[in-house]
Amino acid sequence: xxxxxxxxxGGAKFVDGLRQIVxxxxxTVIVNTGDDxxxxxxHVCPDLDSITYVLADKLSxxxxxxxxxxxxxxxxxxxxxxxxxxxxxxxxxxxLHVFRSKLLNEGKTLSEATAExxxxxxxxxxxxxxxxxxxxxxxxxxxxxxxxxxxxVRRQYKDPVTSVRFAGxxxxxxxxxxxxxxxxxxxxxxxxxxxxxxxxxxxxxxxxRDVLRGSEATIxxxxxxxxxxxxxxxxxxxxxxxxxxVSIAGVADYYKEFLDLLVVDLRDAHASDELREKQKTRGxxxxxxxxxxxxxxxxxxxxxxxxxxxxxxxxxxxxxxxTQNAAEGA
Amino acid sequence: xxxxxxxxxGGAKFVDGLRQIVxxxxxTVIVNTGDDxxxxxxHVCPDLDSITYVLADKLSxxxxxxxxxxxxxxxxxxxxxxxxxxxxxxxxxxxLHVFRSKLLNEGKTLSEATAExxxxxxxxxxxxxxxxxxxxxxxxxxxxxxxxxxxxVRRQYKDPVTSVRFAGxxxxxxxxxxxxxxxxxxxxxxxxxxxxxxxxxxxxxxxxRDVLRGSEATIxxxxxxxxxxxxxxxxxxxxxxxxxxVSIAGVADYYKEFLDLLVVDLRDAHASDELREKQKTRGxxxxxxxxxxxxxxxxxxxxxxxxxxxxxxxxxxxxxxxTQNAAEGA
Numbered sequence: 001x002x003x004x005x006x007x008x009x010g011g012a013k014f015v016d017g018l019r020q021i022v023x024x025x026x027x028t029v030i031v032n033t034g035d036d037x038x039x040x041x042x043h044v045c046p047d048l049d050s051i052t053y054v055l056a057d058k059l060s061x062x063x064x065x066x067x068x069x070x071x072x073x074x075x076x077x078x079x080x081x082x083x084x085x086x087x088x089x090x091x092x093x094x095x096l097h098v099f100r101s102k103l104l105n106e107g108k109t110l111s112e113a114t115a116e117x118x119x120x121x122x123x124x125x126x127x128x129x130x131x132x133x134x135x136x137x138x139x140x141x142x143x144x145x146x147x148x149x150x151x152x153v154r155r156q157y158k159d160p161v162t163s164v165r166f167a168g169x170x171x172x173x174x175x176x177x178x179x180x181x182x183x184x185x186x187x188x189x190x191x192x193x194x195x196x197x198x199x200x201x202x203x204x205x206x207x208x209r210d211v212l213r214g215s216e217a218t219i220x221x222x223x224x225x226x227x228x229x230x231x232x233x234x235x236x237x238x239x240x241x242x243x244x245x246v247s248i249a250g251v252a253d254y255y256k257e258f259l260d261l262l263v264v265d266l267r268d269a270h271a272s273d274e275l276r277e278k279q280k281t282r283g284x285x286x287x288x289x290x291x292x293x294x295x296x297x298x299x300x301x302x303x304x305x306x307x308x309x310x311x312x313x314x315x316x317x318x319x320x321x322x323t324q325n326a327a328e329g330a
Numbered sequence: 331x332x333x334x335x336x337x338x339x340g341g342a343k344f345v346d347g348l349r350q351i352v353x354x355x356x357x358t359v360i361v362n363t364g365d366d367x368x369x370x371x372x373h374v375c376p377d378l379d380s381i382t383y384v385l386a387d388k389l390s391x392x393x394x395x396x397x398x399x400x401x402x403x404x405x406x407x408x409x410x411x412x413x414x415x416x417x418x419x420x421x422x423x424x425x426l427h428v429f430r431s432k433l434l435n436e437g438k439t440l441s442e443a444t445a446e447x448x449x450x451x452x453x454x455x456x457x458x459x460x461x462x463x464x465x466x467x468x469x470x471x472x473x474x475x476x477x478x479x480x481x482x483v484r485r486q487y488k489d490p491v492t493s494v495r496f497a498g499x500x501x502x503x504x505x506x507x508x509x510x511x512x513x514x515x516x517x518x519x520x521x522x523x524x525x526x527x528x529x530x531x532x533x534x535x536x537x538x539r540d541v542l543r544g545s546e547a548t549i550x551x552x553x554x555x556x557x558x559x560x561x562x563x564x565x566x567x568x569x570x571x572x573x574x575x576v577s578i579a580g581v582a583d584y585y586k587e588f589l590d591l592l593v594v595d596l597r598d599a600h601a602s603d604e605l606r607e608k609q610k611t612r613g614x615x616x617x618x619x620x621x622x623x624x625x626x627x628x629x630x631x632x633x634x635x636x637x638x639x640x641x642x643x644x645x646x647x648x649x650x651x652x653t654q655n656a657a658e659g660a
Contacts, residue, residue: 041432071403077425081450091421095407098428102371120411 003185003217007032007198009064010224010231010300011191012050017306018189019055021314024124028181029055032193033110033129034137034166034201035148039087040078042097043104046149047198048114048129049096056121058092061303067092086154111175128181130202133172137197138165148197157234161241164196169204182211187317190221192231192298195254196238212258218321220261221291222298222313223251227267231299249275252291259291261320263313265298292320333515333547337362337528339394340554340561340630341521342380347636348519349385351644354454358511359385362523363440363459364467364496364531365478369417370408372427373434376479377528378444378459379426386451388422391633397422416484441505458511460532463502467527468495478527487564491571494526499534512541517647520551522561522628525584526568542588548651550591551621552628552643553581557597561629579605582621589621591650593643595628622650 002022004015006029015029029051036045046065053059053067060068070090079085089097096117103113109132118127139151141159151157182188190199199221203209212219228247230236236246244250248264248271255262264272272293279290294316300306332352334345336359345359359381366375376395383389383397390398400420409415419427426447433443439462448457469481471489481487512518520529529551533539542549558577560566566576574580578594578601585592594602602623609620624646630636 040428041435042428067407071401071421073401073421074404074424074428077397077422078429081425081429081447083425083429091401091403091424092407094404094421094424094428095411095413098370098372098404098424099408099411099413105371117411 001028001181001185002026002187002189003028003030003181004189004191005030005199005202006051006191006193007035007047007202008193008233009050010233011047011193011198012054012059012064013300013306014189014191014222014309015051016054016059016303017300017308017310019125020307021310024055027125028128028177028185029125030128030130030178030181030202032198032201033131034135034197035152036134036136037087037147037149039089039097040083042101044087044089044097045100045110045129048127049093051127052096052114052117052121052123055118055123055125055127066090087149109175111177126177126181128177129175130178130208131172131205132175133168135169135172135201135205136167137201138167139197140164152234157237161234161237163241164200164238166201166204169201170206172205174205174207178205179207179211182208182215182217185215185217186321187314188212188215188217188219189313189317190219190255192222192224194224194230194233194235194238195244195251196235196242199255200242209257215258218260218317218324219255219258220263220313220317220320221251221255221259222263222309223248223265223268225251226265226298228271247271248293249278255291260324261294261316262291263294263296263298263316266295269295292316292323294320331358331511331515332356332517332519333358333360333511334519334521335360335529335532336381336521336523337365337377337532338523338563339380340563341377341523341528342384342389342394343630343636344519344521344552344639345381346384346389346633347630347638347640349455350637351640354385357455358458358507358515359455360458360460360508360511360532362528362531363461364465364527365482366464366466367417367477367479369419369427370413372431374417374419374427375430375440375459378457379423381457382426382444382447382451382453385448385453385455385457396420417479439505441507456507456511458507459505460508460538461502461535462505463498465499465502465531465535466497467531468497469527470494482564487567491564491567493571494530494568496531496534499531500536502535504535504537508535509537509541512538512545512547515545515547516651517644518542518545518547518549519643519647520549520585522552522554524554524560524563524565524568525574525581526565526572529585539587545588548590548647548654549585549588550593550643550647550650551581551585551589552593552639553578553595553598555581556595556628558601577601578623579608585621590654591624591646592621593624593626593628593646596625599625622646622653624650
């Protein structure tokens, strides 16, 4: 069993690679719901949607979100009626939001609704929202506090970020199946998603960080930071705002409590040598002395890049696990 | 001020004619909501929608319902997810249902939501749902009782009809503005809609029949029955099921409590002579001895037919009103 923690478009691409080389039924995907929003009165879960579309083979390659070959006629009419139109929902995409909203309004939990949707779409992997409670990623900027999609999509992440908080996290619980999935997996992968606003909200749900710390699984993260900057999106700005270095060292630091393996891009070969040196000489308060580092191409431009990255990560995890077992055996 | 009572596609065509010859702001349209349904969890009001699209100049001429040049991609995906797809909602059309559902879920009444929608679409006429309470047209057939759209669209009105009832009507009240609109109009027109399931539900809302009976307006109906059969749809079957003749006499009888003028098709010239004779010799319990009858082409195939019918009806009403005034003056 493999469990992936993910959110955002980088994560969706990685899961797309993974599903090509791993049997779908062996895969559990735990998804950030901190970006969820009530849009036109409908329950929209951007990260759950992307993962759902990837696993249903419907994700738009071109856009990286939404449904392939979608149209936007409903959106046009919404705009004509004076409703906000900055968050783009396609006509085919709408079906998912309308159906999810119906299930939630009938009293189903988000994980029940998600299970119903994946079953209807014939997805064999399990998709789990991180929590059935509302946990909302709130971004504080000099222009006010706002939800993540407003910061990210509407304002094109141009605002400087003062801080990020996960409203509701303290009272949230992991959705049914989340803790078990992590605890029973041999491999837990943190997708190359924004650590602060894609993986961060998942880790903020009480109980999830604990099960990761206590897990015997090999826990690997793919760095979304390459050459000292985010591959895409505001991960750099947000890491810095949270007091982390915008580098693979910052990513390692963010996940230090439980990370066994950090997968970094070839361009960070030198940085990874430095990181190894620094880790040797620095005492660390984490369960594991320091993560192994694996260098491989991580930029996923083409479809083949995704599979190649997934393969490379799986192989590195296997080696990492063997080394750990040997060390424990010794 | 002119008030039209309407429902269904015949009514929408007639209102389309009327809006070409009457200033939009002089027009109030009171619309049947007995066909409303919760579809995919959204509040869909088929008759309100048709009138809204007609007055916004968006109604599909081709289909007679929905938005012109619409696509059905959301519907396709709903079908793929195993949701019912027999009631066809287009992508452009969806905007209206999503927006209305949002307003209703926020606590607005149906008439408030309708006013908001018409304002957003720049419609100068007033569109009023017959009631803000749920009144549901239920059709009893040997195959069970069902909502009107299920009988009409899903089962293509093939079931024999035992009876029709308006669930919730006894506890319903006219929506705000309905009684005033009728009371203050010089002219009340009953569109060539199904008397039983389009106009019938409006008349079943307590208070509406009374204000019609007490009204000093000229009240005219355009017969949807031509040559002893419905122009389209199940009006014939339903009139018969309710114990009315499927003829212009049946229509006159259905509206006998308040009708001043019945507009019938040229093909019913002979039947209208018969009806006049019968009315002369038969005592009637209604406020008005018998309606005047006006013969004119009523079938609206082309756009021009609609305007021509509206013009003819307006002229007949003017004459009828003059005759009444003369009679009262005498």
